[in-house]
Amino acid sequence: MPELILCTLNARHAHASLGLRCLRANLGGLRERSSIVEFVIGARPEDMVEKLLAQAPRVIGFGVYIWNVEQTTRLIEMLRRVAPEVAIVLGGPEVSHIVTGAAEQAFARLAGQLLDGPRPLMKVIAGDGPDLEAIALPYDEYSDRDLRERHLYLEASRGCPFKCEFCLSALDKTAWPFALPRVLQALDALYARGARHFRFVDRTFNLKADTGAAILRFFLERIEAAPHDPVFAHFELVPDHLPPALRELIARFPAGSLQFEIGIQTWNPQVQALISRRQDNRRAEENLAWLLAETRAHLHVDLIAGLPGETLESFAAGFDRLAAIGPHEIQLGILKRLRGAPIARHTEAFDLRFSPSPPYNVLSTRDLSFAQLQRLTRFARYWDLIANSGRFRLTLPMLLGQTPFERFMAFSDWLYDRTDATHRVAAERLYERVREWLVAQVDGEGALLDGEGVPLDGEGVPLDGEGAPLDGEAAQAIAEIDRRLQADYRRAASRRRPQQHPGTPPPNDRHATSHDDDDSRRAGDRPRPAL
Numbered sequence: 001m002p003e004l005i006l007c008t009l010n011a012r013h014a015h016a017s018l019g020l021r022c023l024r025a026n027l028g029g030l031r032e033r034s035s036i037v038e039f040v041i042g043a044r045p046e047d048m049v050e051k052l053l054a055q056a057p058r059v060i061g062f063g064v065y066i067w068n069v070e071q072t073t074r075l076i077e078m079l080r081r082v083a084p085e086v087a088i089v090l091g092g093p094e095v096s097h098i099v100t101g102a103a104e105q106a107f108a109r110l111a112g113q114l115l116d117g118p119r120p121l122m123k124v125i126a127g128d129g130p131d132l133e134a135i136a137l138p139y140d141e142y143s144d145r146d147l148r149e150r151h152l153y154l155e156a157s158r159g160c161p162f163k164c165e166f167c168l169s170a171l172d173k174t175a176w177p178f179a180l181p182r183v184l185q186a187l188d189a190l191y192a193r194g195a196r197h198f199r200f201v202d203r204t205f206n207l208k209a210d211t212g213a214a215i216l217r218f219f220l221e222r223i224e225a226a227p228h229d230p231v232f233a234h235f236e237l238v239p240d241h242l243p244p245a246l247r248e249l250i251a252r253f254p255a256g257s258l259q260f261e262i263g264i265q266t267w268n269p270q271v272q273a274l275i276s277r278r279q280d281n282r283r284a285e286e287n288l289a290w291l292l293a294e295t296r297a298h299l300h301v302d303l304i305a306g307l308p309g310e311t312l313e314s315f316a317a318g319f320d321r322l323a324a325i326g327p328h329e330i331q332l333g334i335l336k337r338l339r340g341a342p343i344a345r346h347t348e349a350f351d352l353r354f355s356p357s358p359p360y361n362v363l364s365t366r367d368l369s370f371a372q373l374q375r376l377t378r379f380a381r382y383w384d385l386i387a388n389s390g391r392f393r394l395t396l397p398m399l400l401g402q403t404p405f406e407r408f409m410a411f412s413d414w415l416y417d418r419t420d421a422t423h424r425v426a427a428e429r430l431y432e433r434v435r436e437w438l439v440a441q442v443d444g445e446g447a448l449l450d451g452e453g454v455p456l457d458g459e460g461v462p463l464d465g466e467g468a469p470l471d472g473e474a475a476q477a478i479a480e481i482d483r484r485l486q487a488d489y490r491r492a493a494s495r496r497r498p499q500q501h502p503g504t505p506p507p508n509d510r511h512a513t514s515h516d517d518d519d520s521r522r523a524g525d526r527p528r529p530a531l
Helices: 018-025 028-033 045-053 069-082 104-116 144-149 180-192 209-225 244-250 269-274 281-294 312-325 342-346 370-388 396-400 404-419 427-440 473-494
Strands: 004-010 034-040 059-063 087-089 098-100 124-126 152-154 157-159 175-177 197-200 232-237 258-265 298-305 329-334 362-364
Touching (some): 004 018, 018 034, 028 034, 028 104, 045 069, 281 298, 298 312, 312 370, 362 370, 370 396, 404 427
Parallel strands (some): 059 087, 258 298, 298 329
16 A cells, blocks of 8 residues: 555546646655545545545645645545544645645655655755756656546646746746657657647747747647547647747648647736736737638637726727637636735735635726626636537627627626526526527617617517517517527537547537636646645
8 A cells, every 4th residue: 555645636537637747756766655646626525535544645745726725625624633643745734744846856855754754844845946857757657547538738848937927937937948859758658658638738838939849740740640540739829929930830730639728818018017928919919810810720818807907998808809819719717816926016006805715816906896807707607608618609799799898798797687697507598598688689670789679478589569479670680590599509419429538629619628627727826746
């Protein structure tokens, strides 16, 4: 039985912790005395404690992130009650030791001291500097089952040279690359074992064009050699940096094989300056347009609401600007205060008020009231359900009209008023609500209104002013609404089948997985190889 357990709570089963595997790969002689145990958020603490203690560990190290800190704290509290003799490394208020920073080597030393003595006197142990050559790569720690069922997270570099203040990477001095031959060798080994889905967690994959090009060529060579055995790769891109060497390679990828997460965050130059974000908006806009026009890559583009200095009007203008470009997904995140992130320096000047509980989302600012941020939070949730889900492709243009933010906010307010819910909204009911709202916007000439329109009877049939079934241009407009909704519904129903892999996006469509757990990563709490 293992004396040392590395444990974390993932957002879902499809996620495999890169951090735990980095730690285990660097345990040296202790590796064979260790094991990895992963749970999913929502599991009962009693069940998790039972499974952990069944292995009779002497030390348990927990990976704690913004999305699991509350559940991990409850788990540790129970562990301390029933097994106080087990040493806990990082976690809640009663842990034995805390390791800060990059932990591979520091944790290996600490684990040896806890298992074999002498036990360290210090409770807080600082991680080592970024000597990436001294670190063993973790990819052999992915099991064959991981390769079949879960996302494989990889990194070609650590850190970030940019100083965006909402992100913990603002504390990094620069980005440190892993040696390219090591990365390519690891990719080749994973591919040979059957891995076909790769998710890179690098903050700035395209910062060094030569490295990015080499990794893209690696995937292209295998796609072109075996087009019947497709590869899927996910990268995070800097939006205003897309040199010709990368463009030429990106354009060669077939549909369904490449996804880019691109952080715009805000188009507002004044807000960008406040948060130390350097971004050439014109070039970023051109790069997004080029990717959509000239490649088959799936684009997932991020905006953050609640940044200091951002008003509802400026955020709306930024949303409409991005919607006009037309990425496959627009991910709306609410600003979160990550511990240590420099965004805290604006707290007083911009009256930033954050939730005291994870994920520490902003509740109000000088420029956005609590009520406005609540509306934006609901907007983001409904946008995921309707726009990002891909289920309303034909109907969405009718829903957005010429003023996407204004119209979708009106729909969001109406939907919440009708349902009093943002989660557990059945797909069939969502189609009914979208139809109800659209039909209510049709005037007598068949144009969509911004306010109240045609009345409906109890079965949703539109009525004229005398209570008779509607005909003419308005009836034609409603028939078009129904035609689009029915086509969207049939298409969505045809897609309700098991995915080949949790990370496979359908061709020319949105990525098939949900993003409920991703806000914290976009906000700066990226899973790192540290406890």
